[in-house]
Amino acid sequence: MTSDKLYNDPELVEFYDIENGWTADSEYLKTMAASRTSILDLGCGTGLLAAAIAREGSKRVVGVDPAAAMLDIARQRPGGDRVRWVEGDGRTVRLGETFDLVLLSGHAFQVFLTRDDQLAAMKTIAAHLSPQGHFIFDSRNPRVEEWKEWTPALSERVIVHPELGDVLAWNDVRHDPDTGVVEYDTFYRIAAGGRTFAAQSKIAFPSHEDLVSMMNEAGLVVEQWLGGWDGRRFDASASEIIPIGRLARPAVQSNRAQSMTSRT
Structure with a gap:
């Protein structure tokens, strides 16, 4: 973590x-x-x-x-x-x-x-x-399986960064049914210039x-x-x-x- x-x-x-x-x-x-x-x-x-x-x-x-x-x-x-x-x-x-x-x-x-x-x-x-x-x-x-909503299509959103301006954000997700652990990726793509930040996270x-x-x-x-x-x-x-x-x-x-x- x-x-x-x-x-x-x-x-x-x-x-x-x-x-x-x-x-x-x-x-x-x-x-x-x-x-x-x-x-x-x-x-x-x-x-x-x-x-x-x-x-x-x-x-x-x-x-x-x-x-x-x-x-x-x-x-x-x-x-x-x-x-x-x-x-x-x-x-x-x-x-x-x-x-x-x-x-x-x-x-x-x-x-x-x-x-x-x-x-x-x-x-x-x-x-x-x-x-x-x-x-x-x-x-x-x-039981609600909220992670099913963390796909690129369902999670895409635009946020506003005070210095970077408009940022396109989205997630991707994988669920391990044996451990119950969800691994998800978070992406931020800067509208001006196209630079992309990415991170990988795990939660139970x-x-x-x-x-x-x-x-x-x-x-x-x-x-x-x-x-x-x-x-x-x-x-x-x-x-x-x-x-x-x-x-x-x-x-x-x-x-x-x-x-x-x-x-x-």
């Missing part, structure tokens, strides 16, 4: 905010963060969300991402000076502190390609949650059932499953899988509570 040019090549990173920008997930997460005093944005990318959260009152905000080129943009944006930016891998980073909210947005969780990677990322979430803290992330529902599509299983192993409990950033509940036809949860309560506490109940 750290070698993906889409996130590591400074010329390609310039297209990231143009293509993604401020979307429904950003608004939902900013609102969720409003009542929290400490926020960890794990996979913060160019820092658009983390900086916006940091500008709203006095909060401890940390943004972690493995891509130095994206963090360079994050540091320069308004509010970037209020965030502590850390270059690190979501599977292994340990900051030695906990947070009221740990979030991953923009389907960042899907860059973890194997079950081991995904479980490691969940353990990172658990390691940084305060006892009363909550986590939230999003992952596309594999873990199922809802797989996520449930890994949550248990990571010591996390999901309190609510959403199927979209409009707040709809998750079902098999939902385009998104969005868990909102917390740390599991230690078994010793649960046993003690049961013991006290049995005595009354």
